[in-house]
Amino acid sequence: MLKNKPMKTANFLKMMMLFLAIGISSCSSNSTDDGGGNNGGTNGVTLESSKTRVYDNTLVNFTVRDANGANVSAQAVITVDGTAITGSSAILTGIGSKSVQATLGSDTSNTVSVDVINPSYTTKALIEDYTGAWCGWCPRISQGIIDVHNMSGGEDVIAVAVHNGDSMVFPLEANMRSQFGVTGFPTGILNRDARWASVSGDAMNIGQPMQLLTTVKPVGLAINSSVSGSTVNATVKVGFDLDQSGMKLVVVLLENGVVEAQTNYTNNFGGGSSIPNFVHNDILRASFTDIFGDVIPADQQVGGGVYSVDLSASASANSTDWDVVAFVVDATGEVVNVQKAAVGTNKDFD
Missing domain, CATH: 2.60.40.10 (Immunoglobulins)
Known part of the structure; x- marks a missing residue:
């Protein structure tokens, strides 16, 4: 009798395991939990x-x-x-x-x-001034830029002078004129979108660029630059408040303080037919990027993020008065926001 006891115990354990398996299967088949939880x-x-x-x-x-x-x-x-x-x-x-x-x-x-x-960035605007020292009506826009700066109280409206037919000509000037439909001088293009209107032979519509400063922009820029020999090195950052797409970055080098005679048909700057010691500023000299913009990687155009790029350009003219201007354009080519900083300085987001 004692010899049969292990067999009975084994059978009993098998039966218990079978009942347990059936019970688990039954509970599983009746469950309505999809595992998603809250x-x-x-x-x-x-x-x-x-x-x-x-x-x-x-x-x-x-x-x-x-x-x-x-x-x-x-x-x-x-x-x-x-x-x-x-x-x-x-x-x-x-x-x-x-x-x-x-x-x-x-x-x-x-x-x-x-x-x-809350918005993080100051809205700024760009004026591209298509000009030339030979152009008698061009001092109208030169005066208009001064008037805008006086009204805005600073550099919230940033000018870039694109010269034609003089010693300050920019090599890609013709490409730019073709792109933006510039057929005469002077022409002012605001944010690469609208023509700047004049109100007389001497004056521009100052309210037009000032109005551009009233719209909140989701993008801001910072510039940190230095000079090494004849090369300007710049680190440009683009900050994004909100998700964006299709953005491009344009970064250019400007020269200031070039003295060259300016033809003048206006009553501005003393009203003479020629201004012999006219000081030309904001002269477009070089581009760190494609003049129509380098693509900002899509995965960098994220709300709360910052895109950073290191660039360099040759400062070929004999000057120590340079500025870097950086701006972002959208998929249509219109300027979203713009920043300016003197070479050798660090201009943070503002």
Whole structure:
């Protein structure tokens, strides 16, 4: 009898294991848990946001999808910081992070955070002045630039003088004229988009470039440069408040303080037909980048991020008065924002 005892014990253990396996299988087959938990949304309910970083008082659209990917936004209730919104979009106000969720019946979606921020960057504008020492009406724009600087109280409006037919000519001047449809002198192009209008033979419409300073821009620039022999080295940074796409960077070298006689048909600068000791400033001399822009990598155009690039250009003229001007253009070629700094200085974001 004692010899049969081990066999009985083994059979008993086998039976117990079988019952346990059946029980586990039964519990598994009756489970309704899809494993998503609160993080993924129960039953696959997912919330998406059109933006995750915005300025104050910005409209944001939300989309709710079921486990099959179908848009069920119309049937869902969406809350921002616990308060239900009407429909599937909301104007977010108040600086800070907003917590957004959706419910569909008894199911709750993932949580989406949307950061509401203040603008970081000063808006500046670019004037490209197509000019020449031979051009009698060109002092009209030269005076206009002085007037704009006086009105803006600083360098928020930045000028670049693109010379034609004189000792200060820029090699790619003809390419630029062709690109921007410049057919006569003088011509002022604002932000590579609009022509600067004159109000008389002596004066420009000062309000036109000043108006460009009133729009908030999501991009800012910083410039740090130095000189080594005849080479100017520059580190240019582009900061992004919000996600962008299609942006390009243009960086140019300007020379100041060149004295050359200027033909004059205006009443500006003393009104003479020739200004023998006219001081030419903001002269476009070289480009660190393609004159129409180098592509900023797409993965660098991210809200809260900074793109940095090291560049160099030859300072061939005999001068010690140089400026670096850097600006970002969008996919259409229009200037988004611009910065200027004297060579040998570090101009941070502002």
